[in-house]
Amino acid sequence: MQEELQPLIVHLIELRQRLLRSVVVLAVVFFSLIAWSNDIFHLLALPLLKALKALPVQGEMIATEVTTPFFVPMKVTAMVAFIITLPHTLYQAWSFVAPGLYQHEKRFALPVLASSVVLFIVGMAFAYFLVFPVVFGFMTTSAPQGVKMSTDIDKYVSFVLGMFLAFGCTFEVPVVVVLLAKMGFVSVTKLREARPYVIVGAFVIAAIVTPPDVLSQVMLAVPLWVLYEVGLLIARVWIASPEKDLVEPNT
Template identity: 65%
Template sequence: MTEEQPLLAHLIELRQRLLRALIGFFLVFVALFHWSADIYHLLARPLLEHLPAGSKMIAIDVTAPFFVPVKVTMLVAFLLSLPHSLYQIWAFVAPGLYHHEKRLIVPLVVSSMILFLVGMSFAYFLVFPVVFGFMAGVTPTGVAMMTDIDKYLSFVMGMFIAFGMAFEVPVVVVLLARIGVVSLESLRKMRSYVIVGAFVVAAVVTPPDVLSQTLLAVPLWLLYEVGILAVVLMQRGGRGEAS
């Protein structure tokens, strides 16, 4: 009975933390719900700006005009409540971590969240205008470019995830170097393979035009270089503390 009590206490605390995270998300969602249509319009603006004059987006599904803006609002609510949710997770796991583990995890989590948001912003402000401008330019004569709002949401979500994950490259590099999977020298030797791999990944996840592929491949490579620089600074800091 004495061995089960700590486990039960941890499960109760975990439930409380998850409940608080859900409540935080729900409150933000409720606060934004009134502006669901405006939020979706903001998301759709990069495409709307490149549609021919008089063209509009369409909704094929009967319930799409309601549920698609709600989905977008839920995504925004999730992002806005993410710091609160991460704090709840941190408050649960932090007591069981050593001091050096806390020093590693906190910067990694914070930088991961920031880089993911930067990746999404990069896609929205720089990549989407290029992609939709290209699509509008190659639309055959006599074909009306009218995109379904649900399919558009699926497309931008895929692009957000792709660019958000791509911008996590420095975090992955630092983490692999920190746990000893790769060395600084091997990271430098893999540079040429990373450049080729970046263009392969970009060709898979972006539309088939060279400009949009380059807009993903070049940041991937530069972020890899940032990761190498971070490993160099981390190792110098470690030697400074040791001395």
């Protein structure tokens, strides 16, 4: 019984060490960025600030709680630190699980993992540079006459993080499509036949997630559709390529 528990204990110790390394690196980066936390928040708030300054009666961002001016920049800084250290965190996770994978599983899992991270960050960048100016331009100009727009910074950060999550997940569509086809859950032919439903679903999701202006909804729905097509293309090419002989996992 003790001999059977020994490998489990060894794996748990390794898992603890890798989690500790990830937390330490995250903490080091976070505390290194604290001095610039207000600048980081200003960079995040820039799309809305530009829209507010363009109004005839300039709006402003406000803090409605005593602790908000301190904790909100800290929250944003923690998010930035997490993104910066994400490659290291994923490397630790990969180093823990890789020895137990077959060679063909490694060839499949590593590109999927790397592309997932890249696509999520690209989705966030798409939202920040292209969608936010449109959304905030619409929201700031839709206020009734005589109403001055004053946005609480905590609510602004919550809205931005929600949009980042929505667009980041949207840009994961090619990975989801490839996984479904590669693992045999759905054939490429069935996925291709589902295209009309995907298009309708993309616009429904966009209508739920984005603000109620048509342009921002289109800016989410169209990339979702295009990324679905990209996933179909990759799945068709990848699945057509023959697998090499299986190699036993490392022991």
